Amino acid sequence: MTVPARCRCCIAGGGPAGMMLGLLLARAGVDVVVLEKHGDFLRDFRGDTVHPSTLDVMADLGLRASFLARPHDEVRTLRATISGQPVTVADFSRLSAAHGFIALMPQWEFLDFLRDEAERHANFRLWLDAEAVGLTEDVRGRVDGVRFRDAQSAEHLLAADLVIAADGRRSTLRAAAGLPVREIGAPIDVLWMRLPKSPGDENQTGGYIGAGYFMATIDRGSYWQCAYVIPKGGITAIQSRGIEAFRAVVARAAPSLAGRVNHITGWDDVKLLSVAVDRLDRWWKPGLLCIGDAAHAMSPIGGVGINLAVQDAVATANLLRDALANRSVDADALTPLLARVQQRRLFPARVTQAVQVAIQNRLLAPVLQRDGADAAPFGVPWPLRWMQRLPWLQALPAYAVGIGVRPERVRP
Structure with missing residues (x-):
């Protein structure tokens, strides 16, 4: 690896926030380097919901058609089975034609696409097997570089x-900068697993809710990607009861998949996501800006994390790209713009987290606390009952999930 002495902007983290920002800055003529600690983007059980707000960004870049040419599935309605009763939770087809679906695309396809587009620009460089491990600062305490470790x-x-910390919810760089984290709390964890699809299965992303259980099922074409929600820290108790008992729990939660739970052969087939909801009080210090999960870790509820990260990247590019592209603008002059990024993106992050926490505390936690064997059936909440009577109301959660608070568009 030939390492230059300097670049205009270094982005730590090749996830959705980092790769999208790298592409946007490269298009603006900024000399940008993205550091990704892994050797490729092939990680399983990452979020793969690309919402209409992100498809709008692709359209702004003239890339929507080529992006959707990549392998993906389209989800137009979200449904759930609550104590055996099917309900429609959100109907994206009630939004505009451009917003009529969520694209389910493996995250490695999404990131590969962003990389391919960014590499059309000579001023973009992606370094794989390059893990950011620390920061360098000048005598005034301003961040002026990154320390990173290669595969050897x-x-x-x-x-x-400028250094951008887009290195995820356990961000090394935000810790190195000493930026304090506000823990908002999450009473749940998630167990991810795969179950095969059968020819007669309905192609429908949804979930199962009942006394003592909540499990989401994402249609991935040839298999179901399943997310079984458990109380925070409950993995030890579940594993102590053995894999056979866990298979029985999954079969009870999703009776239509009961005949396939034997494909969970051991705990290696079950991946734990330790859910965290937190947020930085300040996303920046001179020379450094945190975006995406590094600034605000989201719950998996609604699958909005990727799209909030992309929105952060778009806002950052809109506010910083002209100054970064102009080499006569010195590094100190960038500092006021970092505060403007936080001012722009703090409100949507706070609102989204507040909604997620309310769902966690008022729906998921009470459901999981019930004794599934003895508790009375869990009824359909009244907002969902009204949505079945007045289907046009299903557009409201579709907009909240698909578009969200203060969606960003790429400025010409």
């Missing part, structure tokens, strides 16, 4: 006028 564990320094 050799450490390198890269000076930068």
Whole structure:
């Protein structure tokens, strides 16, 4: 790896926020380097819901058609089975034609697409097997570079006028910068697993809710990607009862999949997502800006994390790209713009997290606390009952999930 002495902008983290920002800055002529600690983007059980707000960004870039040419599935309605009763939770077809579906695309396809588009620009560089491990600062305490480690564990320094921390909910760089994290709390964890599809299965992403259980099922074409929600820290108790008992729990939650639970052969087939909901009080310090999960870790509820990260990237590019592209603008002049990014994106992050926490505390936690064997059936909540009587109301959760609060568009 040939490491230059300096770049204009260094982005740590090749996830949705980092790769989208890298593409947007490269298109604006900014000298940008993205550091990704893994050797590729092939990780399983990552979020893969691309919402209409993100498809709008692709349209702004003239890339919507080529993006949707990648392998994906389209979800137009979200349904749930509550104590055996099917209900429609959200209907995206009631939004505009451009917003009529969520695209389910493996995250590696999404990131590969962003990389391919970014690499059309000579001023973009993606370094794989490059893990950001620390920051460098000048005598005034301003961040002026990144320390990173390659696949051979050799450490390198890269000076930068601006460092973007897009390295996820356990961000190394935000910790290195000493930015305090506000823990908002999550009473749940999620167990991810795959179950095969059968030819007679309905192609419908949805979920199962009942006394003592909540399980989401995402249609991935040839298999169901299943998310079984458990109380926070409950994995030890579940594993102590054995894999056979867990298979029985899954079969009870999703009776239509009961004949396939033997495909869960052991705990290696079950991946734990430790859910965290947190937020930085301040997303920046001179020379450094945190975006995406590094600034605000989201619950998996609604699958909105990817799309909030993309919105952060778009807002960051809109506010910073002209200054970054103009080399006569020195690094100190960028600092006021970092505060403007937080001012722009803090409100949607706070509102979204507040809704997620309300759902966690008022719906999921009470459901999971029930004794599934003895509790009375869990009834359909009254808002969902009204949505079945007045189907046009199903557009409201579709908009909240698909478009969200303060959606960003790429400025010409």
